[in-house]
Structure formats: structure tokens, C-alpha cells
Amino acid sequence: MTSTLKETIRPQARWKPRDIWCAVAGGVSLALAVWAASTVVLPVNSDVGLVGVLPFPFWAGVLILNVAFVMALRGDAAGPARSPVMVWLLVVLVLVLFGAAVFVTDIPRGEVAFRHLGIADAMSRNVAIDPNIDAYFNWPGFFALLATVLGATGLDPVTLALWAPVFNVGLWLVGVAVVTRSLTSDPRRRWLVLWLFCLGNWQDQDYLSPQAFGFFLYLVVVALALGPLAAKAPPFRGFRRADLAAWWRGRYPAESRPGHRVAALAATLLLIVVISASHQLTPFMVLIALTALTLSGRLLPSRLPLIAGVVLMLWLVFPASTYLLGHPPLADAGLQTAIEANVVDRTNGTAGHVLVVQVRIALTLLLWTLAAIGTVRDWRRRRLDLRVLLLAVTPVFLFPAQSYGGEMLIRISLFALPFVALQASSVLLPTTTGYRPSSRVAGGLVLTCLVFAGMTVTGRFGNAQYDVFTDDEISAVATLDRMAPPGSAIISAAHPTPWRNTDYLGHRYRTIEDLCPPDLSAATCGPVVYHYAKHNAAGSYLLLMSSAESSLVVQGQTTPSGFDELEAWLDAQDGVELAYSNNNARVYRVEP
Structure with missing residues (x-):
């Protein structure tokens, strides 16, 4: 992870006192959070989840951590703090936000992680995969991999499931870091995007699951599409047929080395097959992203969306046909059905539970509002990257197509989050490369991060009364x-x-x-x-x-x-x- 997130190293003779203090502050915040979480007594008797029972030292640790990050991000005229310090603070943030439940209990949260371990165990005991069992056996890729890993390494399955959220978010951050490197050259903005990605990640989809695996592979595909498979296009002249044709023919590779492009294309094709075999929803997100990048003129292999669509359809028609015969994919399509399943049905229950749902909605709306403001500002300054806007917005098109068990909005917000965070960073930090935030801007950034952290802990662990087991x-x-x-x-x-x-x-x-x-x-x-x-x-x-x-x-x-x-x-x-x-x-x- 360190090598992937590493920025261009500035010549420095020794560590600066600021960097050392920020690193130490990160360690202190981790110690406070771990100790505080370990004092929580189960079962959790609060309708708002862990946020209702976590003691004050946990929140003191969150405060110290965000202050340390903003100080390190502010840095000096040469840039933010050294890369090892920034990576360390990100590691601490992941442990505090996504590992809090690990320090409360040694039992994995939620039912689904246990169920997924059982599916992997069943596949390891049976030579053939029977698609008639249930939906999971129609998309067995992730479970076959999990069974292989557990069998080859001898890892304790429950321990793996317990730490999966921390591990998965770490993988996601590597993917987001690579994606962000292709979209901005400002090191401060890159680090802030990674921080916002964590602070806005309340969706709780990082447990041991095909979705977590698929989202990481999605980020890898997008990174390849924005990197070695990217195209550079001439200035856009208009929508007349001749202008469009000239613009399309004028595209040229962003990567000058043919061998790198061929390797990237081969890797992308392999990932498309693996994703199609592992998860129901992620292949559609990949197809939408590749189509959007192609239409923007910034993806060189313009037939890649067609290939992705063919692979997806072949998987649905043949390996997954058993499940689809009894569950037509558009059976619950429609905007009204989607709104009822994703919004209305989720705002029922006790006052505390409704508050948690409202906090999740509010956090998502806050991030999207910041992203919208950042988009307008970048457009006015002629700095808007159309690719970021498309990757943030296009997942919404799936909303009326499937209610996805009432979780479609959750999944959409997750897939859009890296790019929403990137656009939101345009508001929290000016887009001028090399800009050092003033003390006033840094103070506002600390306050914003604290609010987001509190909302994320509330939204993420709001179900702890019934998904943390004794x-x-x-x-x-x-x-x-x-x-x-x-x-x-x-x-x-x-x-x-x-x-x-x-x-x-x-x-x-x-x-x-x-x-x-x-x-x-x-x-x-x-x-x-x-x-x-x-x-x-x-x-x-x-x-x-x-x-x-x-x-x-x-x-x-x-x-x-x-x-x-x-x-x-x-x-x-x-x-x-x-x-x-x-x-x-x-x-x-x-x-x-």
C-alpha cells in the first residue's frame, strides 16, 4: 500500500518536527480509540448503535487524528508531510473507522459474513457447483477463490471474516489512489480524496463478500481505463457530424508504449470475466463506466464496452440462467418501486433507527452537494474533468432498473464515492496545484472532517444492536x-x-x-x-x-x-x- 500511495519524494535531509508530531498524534489517537472500543459491553443496548455506547476517549482519538491529518496535509510551501506520515495516518483512520467493531468483539459483524464462509466451505466439499442451490452458486467466482485461499493457507475463516473490512478498505484505498493519480497532479488533493473516501464510506459493504471483491476489481478496471488504455482527444468543436468525426479520428493513445497497452487490455478483459463470474451488480457498473469513458472520447479501445456487454450477457444467459428463470432481472424495475424499496421501507422503526437512516442520507447528500459545488467551480474555471463527472453520475442510471433488495442506492453511492470525493475536494481545497491552505481553511477542514467522521461512525455502526453478536x-x-x-x-x-x-x-x-x-x-x-x-x-x-x-x-x-x-x-x-x-x-x- 505504501508504494502505491507514495508521492514524488522531495529531497529532505531529515524528518521535520511537524511530521514527527503528526505521526505521534496518529499513534495516540489509535491507542485512545482501541482502548475506548475495548471497554464497550455487549450486547449493545442503543437504537443508534455503537455511537451511543462508545466512550469519550474514542471521540478524542477521532479529533486528534483529524487535526493531525489536516496539519500534515497543510505541510509547508513545498507540499504536504512526507508520504510515510500520510500513509500512517490513513492506516490509523482505517483501523479507527473500519476496525472499531474488531476492538469491541472478536466475532464478525452481521449474518452475511458467516453465510459467505458457509458457501465457500460447501464449494470446497463439493466437486461440482450446483446453480440450483441458490443465487450465490450462479456467481461462484468469489466463493471459489475464498475456498481456495482458505484451503491453501489454513487461515481461520472467522478471523479472516473479522478483519475483512480493514483489509478490503485498504485494498480499495490502493485502487482509489491509482485512479486519483490519473485525474489530478496535486498531492494535497490526492491525500484529501483518500481521506474523504474513508469519511464518506458509511455503506458497510467491505465485509467478506463478492461486493467488496468486485468493487476492488472495478477500481482496477477504471484505473486501467484512465491510465494505459486512456486516449487523448483534440479540442471538441461541436456536434455537427463532420466535427464529431474529426474529433473521434483525432484521438491518440495517452500511453506511448504499445506493450503496456496490450498488457493492460489483456488484464482488463480478464477482470471483466472474473467480475461477471463473481457478482450480479458490479458487471453492470463496469459496463456503464467503460461506456461513459468511451463516449467521452477518453478510452482508446472503443469496442471494450461491447466486449464487456457480450461477456455479461453470455454469463447471464448460460451460467446464471437457472437463477434468472425464477427471478427476472426487471421484475421489480421502475422508479416508484425503487424509491419505496430504497427509501420509504428503510425509514421505519424506532426513533433511534430512523435517526441513523437520516444520518446516512444526510452524509450522502452533503458529499454530493459539495461535489456539485466543486463541479460548478471547476467548470467555471475551465478545469472540469469530464471523466470524473461521468464516473460519479452514471451509476445513478441503474437506480430505476432494479431495487436490488432495497440496497441499490447504497451500492450506487459506493461506486460513485471515489469521484464524488474528488469533486468535493475542489471545494475543501482550491484546485491550484501547490496551494498551501491557510489556517482558516485548515480549521474549516478539521471541522468538516470531524462532522463526517461522526456521521460515518453513526451510519456504519448504527445497526450494532442487532449485527454485533455476543x-x-x-x-x-x-x-x-x-x-x-x-x-x-x-x-x-x-x-x-x-x-x-x-x-x-x-x-x-x-x-x-x-x-x-x-x-x-x-x-x-x-x-x-x-x-x-x-x-x-x-x-x-x-x-x-x-x-x-x-x-x-x-x-x-x-x-x-x-x-x-x-x-x-x-x-x-x-x-x-x-x-x-x-x-x-x-x-x-x-x-x-
């Missing part, structure tokens, strides 16, 4: 895995359940919220769950955990008393007995 809950799942015979139905209250990581194909997994939408009352939902459990020949088990119950309550699907009534109703039925319990979980056995 040791008791993990023990209950492990006990259930041991006692349930093959083919059993395992029914959890809601999806935030740390299951399926060791026996993905061995049981039938369902949740009460899936069986009983939208009424979870005892009178309505109880008979549905009981009937499903009783009619499984191998027997069934009910797994009721505090985190899953909190998920239903916080998101407004039930109340604490309503859930207690449902559990009491199920417990009173014939053939239902309590098989295991601890402070945070109960397991009920249901005889067939």
Missing part, C-alpha cells in the same frame, strides 16, 4: 449445529443470525420474518411457524436470540411484548420443548 449467541448456534440432525429445519427470528458457516447445505434455514410477513403477532404468525416446523420430517429447531429480536423491534416489525407473546405461544404447543438456553439465546426443539 459469545452467548455464538455458543447457542454452535450447540444447535451439534444437536440438529441432517435435514432439520432451523428457524431463526430474523436474518441477523450468525449461522450457516459450517453446514450450509445440511439444513433448511428459514426465519420467522420471512414466514410471517407482515404480521408477527402470536395469533397470526404462531400457527404459521408451528405448522412449518411440525411438517419437516427430520424435525425442526427454533433459534431465538436477543440480537434477532432487537432487529425486529428496532426496525418496527414488532414490539418486545409482542415477540414475548409469540415465543410463549410457540412454547405452549405440543411437541415443543426448550433444548438449550443462556442469557442471550434459546433453542426449542419441535418434534415432527
